[in-house]
Amino acid sequence: MTRRILIALTAISFVLLTFTSPQSAQERQVGNRTSVGDRPQGNRQILDPETAEKMRSDLVTAYAESEALIKFFAGYEFLRQNQAMEGYEAACELMSKERARVEQLPINEVMLEAGYWPNSESINRIIEVSRTIRTDEKFKDVIKKAEGFSQAGLQSQASSAGKEANSRGVIAAPAYITPNCNFDDPSNFPSGTDLAIANAVGIALHVLYDVLPDEEGFLFGVPFLPKILLVIAAGITDQITNALAAVAADGRYCEAIRLYIEDKLANENGFTTILMTDDFYLTFTYKTVKASISKAVADGIEINCANARLAEANALFSGDTFSGTTGANRVIAFKKLRAAFRNIGAAACVQE
Numbered sequence: 194m195t196r197r198i199l200i201a202l203t204a205i206s207f208v209l210l211t212f213t214s215p216q217s218a219q220e221r222q223v224g225n226r227t228s229v230g231d232r233p234q235g236n237r238q239i240l241d242p243e244t245a246e247k248m249r250s251d252l253v254t255a256y257a258e259s260e261a262l263i264k265f266f267a268g269y270e271f272l273r274q275n276q277a278m279e280g281y282e283a284a285c286e287l288m289s290k291e292r293a294r295v296e297q298l299p300i301n302e303v304m305l306e307a308g309y310w311p312n313s314e315s316i317n318r319i320i321e322v323s324r325t326i327r328t329d330e331k332f333k334d335v336i337k338k339a340e341g342f343s344q345a346g347l348q349s350q351a352s353s354a355g356k357e358a359n360s361r362g363v364i365a366a367p368a369y370i371t372p373n374c375n376f377d378d379p380s381n382f383p384s385g386t387d388l389a390i391a392n393a394v395g396i397a398l399h400v401l402y403d404v405l406p407d408e409e410g411f412l413f414g415v416p417f418l419p420k421i422l423l424v425i426a427a428g429i430t431d432q433i434t435n436a437l438a439a440v441a442a443d444g445r446y447c448e449a450i451r452l453y454i455e456d457k458l459a460n461e462n463g464f465t466t467i468l469m470t471d472d473f474y475l476t477f478t479y480k481t482v483k484a485s486i487s488k489a490v491a492d493g494i495e496i497n498c499a500n501a502r503l504a505e506a507n508a509l510f511s512g513d514t515f516s517g518t519t520g521a522n523r524v525i526a527f528k529k530l531r532a533a534f535r536n537i538g539a540a541a542c543v544q545e
Contacts, residue, residue: 245304249295251316256292258323259419259426260285265327266429269336271343277428284425288418311406311417319419322401326394326426335390338383339433342440346373371473373440374447376484382444383437391434398427454478455485458534475515475526479506482530483513489537497543499536505529 263281267273326332375381402423408416454477486499506529509517517526528545535543
């Protein structure tokens with residue numbers, strides 16, 4: 194889609210060179226181009242001056258609002274760098290030129306051209322949807338959340354927006370996809386409301402550009418510029434939705450594992466965890482306990498000798514990854530981590 198948009202923009206740039214000339218209507222009749230007044234009548238409807246002027250004003254506003262919408266998205270660096278935004282600057286430049294051309298048209302040409310423009314209902318929908326999206330505070334909050342997850346590195350590389358799908362849900366995935374977990378704030382992931390807002394914006398944009406004409410009525414073969422910008426806006430909104438869905442999937446997955454591990458740490462000897470041959474669970478347990486201790490300290494909760502037990506367990510880890518290899522070391526590591534976790538809020542130091 195991006196390549197088709199760029200090709201279309203290149204074509205438009207050549208066509209609009211003629212239309213942006215400040216010369217009179219008669220002087221613009223050059224080469225093989227036929228002026229609007231000399232074209233076949235067909236189904237064209239010549240509007241009265243008052244109606245034509247109103248349509249001109251609305252169309253100019255629609256140009257301005259759709260351009261403002263795409264620049265709203267471009268105001269976020271992480272969106273501006275997305276492939277879906279490729280070509281937006283060229284589209285905005287052409288939009289500005291076309292808006293200036295329409296603004297400068299003599300009223301008699303407006304009366305002729307307006308018969309080819311999209312109907313007033315479509316133009317007003319462009320204005321309403323574009324303006325509503327870029328000024329909606331809830332949608333801005335959703336974008337800021339997506340930006341925060343992107344900056345924190347929580348957007349899974351295997352199930353990112355660039356993949357346009359959550360790879361964890363793919364049937365017969367080629368390998369296990371390790372989730373990106375926020376151990377410091379495990380419950381911080383996109384809510385159903387966040388996803389609903391992003392989806393609603395995407396649907397509104399898709400529905401709108403689907404009903405708009407593909408071409409300028411009076412410029413045969415040239416795409417309708419606001420539609421191009423709306424297509425770009427819909428694409429980047431889809432990317433936001435995909436990114437949020439990927440983070441939410443990881444967040445729910447991580448939360449379920451954390452609750453399972455904390456239950457074993459607090460309520461049993463942990464044989465289920467010890468018997469796991471995959472080091473993922475012990476590594477996850479270590480990160481969970483370390484984050485829990487940090488949170489307790491920040492909240493002023495007594496941790497007793499939790500740090501001492503954590504340091505003892507740390508000897509069996511390389512960084513945050515378990516490296517004890519043997520079954521005996523797995524048991525020792527789990528016991529130390531369990532003791533560290535149980536020291537949080539305890540009345541006295543818990544040794545094991």
